[in-house]
Amino acid sequence: GENVEQHPSTLSVQEGDSAVIKCTYSDSASNYFPWYKQELGKRPQLIIDIRSNVGEKKDQRIAVTLNKTAKHFSLHITETQPEDSAVYFCAASIVSGGYQKVTFGTGTKLQVIP
Amino acid sequence: ETGVTQSPTHLIKTRGQQVTLRCSSQSGHNTVSWYQQALGQGPQFIFQYYREEENGRGNFPPRFSGLQFPNYSSELNVNALELDDSALYLCASSLVGGTGSGNTIYFGEGSWLTVV
Numbered sequence: 497g498e499n500v501e502q503h504p505s506t507l508s509v510q511e512g513d514s515a516v517i518k519c520t521y522s523d524s525a526s527n528y529f530p531w532y533k534q535e536l537g538k539r540p541q542l543i544i545d546i547r548s549n550v551g552e553k554k555d556q557r558i559a560v561t562l563n564k565t566a567k568h569f570s571l572h573i574t575e576t577q578p579e580d581s582a583v584y585f586c587a588a589s590i591v592s593g594g595y596q597k598v599t600f601g602t603g604t605k606l607q608v609i610p
Numbered sequence: 611e612t613g614v615t616q617s618p619t620h621l622i623k624t625r626g627q628q629v630t631l632r633c634s635s636q637s638g639h640n641t642v643s644w645y646q647q648a649l650g651q652g653p654q655f656i657f658q659y660y661r662e663e664e665n666g667r668g669n670f671p672p673r674f675s676g677l678q679f680p681n682y683s684s685e686l687n688v689n690a691l692e693l694d695d696s697a698l699y700l701c702a703s704s705l706v707g708g709t710g711s712g713n714t715i716y717f718g719e720g721s722w723l724t725v726v
Contacts, residue, residue, distance in 0.1 A: 530714065539700060539717045540653065585652050591713070595666045596641065596706050598715060600652035 498523040500588050502601030509576050510609050517604045519586035520568040528589040529562060529569050530598070535582045543584075544571070576608045613637060614703050614718035622724045623691050631686040631721045635703030642684040643715065644676060645700040653700055659684055660706060691725045698722055 499522040509515050521529075527548040532540035546553045546560045546569065553560050557576075562569040573580055586601040613636035623629050635642050641660045645653035655668035659678035673689040682703070688695060699722075704715040 528713070532717075539719045542714060542716065545714060589715075591706065595658060595660065596643075596704060596713060596715070597655055597658065597666050597668075598643070598702075599655065603650075603652050 498526060498588055498590060498597070498599040500586060500599050500601040502586050502604055504604060505602065506605045506607070508607045508609060511576060511578060513576055515573045515576050515580070515606055515608075517571045517584055517586065517606075518568060519570070519588075519601050520566075521588040521599075522567065523588070523590060524564075524567065525590050525592075526588040527591060528596075529560070530587050530589065531560060531571050532585045532587065532600075533582045534585065534603075540585060573606075576606075578608050578610050581606055581608045614701060614716050616699075616701050616718035616721050618721055619719065620722045620724075622726060625691055625693060625725055627691050628687065628689045629691060629723060631688075631699050631701075631723070633684045633686070633701030633703075633718055635682045635684065635701075636716055639703040639705045639716075640682055641704045641706040642678055642682065643702045643704070644684070644686045645702060645717075646670070646695075647698040647700055647720070649697070656686070688723075693725050696723060696725045 502519045530545035534540045559572045583603045589598045615634045643658040644656040647653045657667040662678045678684045698720045700720045701718045702715040704713045
């Protein structure tokens, strides 16, 4: 089955700096890669996603890149703010007919220091 | 808000008991999946229901079972509860059909289950 590895497990940055989280996946059939932000005690919230036919996607301060050949994808947050502090999960998804399975990484705890 | 609602939000059960968790999917979505998230870990795929049938399961034993109803709402049932079943149970809905690239899934707020 699919295996998603995520690094680093914790990340501390100064406010205003950039943060980068990297993930690799094992199944070349994966074709959808969402990123979720989870605050303490809350549900995971989708912040950005990318499909396999796209190499890069940007939404304001957040960008995601995908390298299908190397089977890795990354989340980039620029101009970090204290409210960006949370746990971030990458995920890889396979769709086959009516079936979609999402495999999550182990999470990165991001701390933005004011 | 995602439009995915879950109940109950918190509950405490005793080892060996059974529990039923409920989920109403987002309007227009036809697929419901359930995830278990233990403290400090990422969500783990339990199973998915599409057109009222289970069509995919993760590495969970048969005592984890579910249902999807014609209105696309869903239940997760866990029998013979164990202490390790204590976790946040997340329901997620999506619109899936045919082949092609993946579809966005939206999570509910979750049900916190504590087994004592």
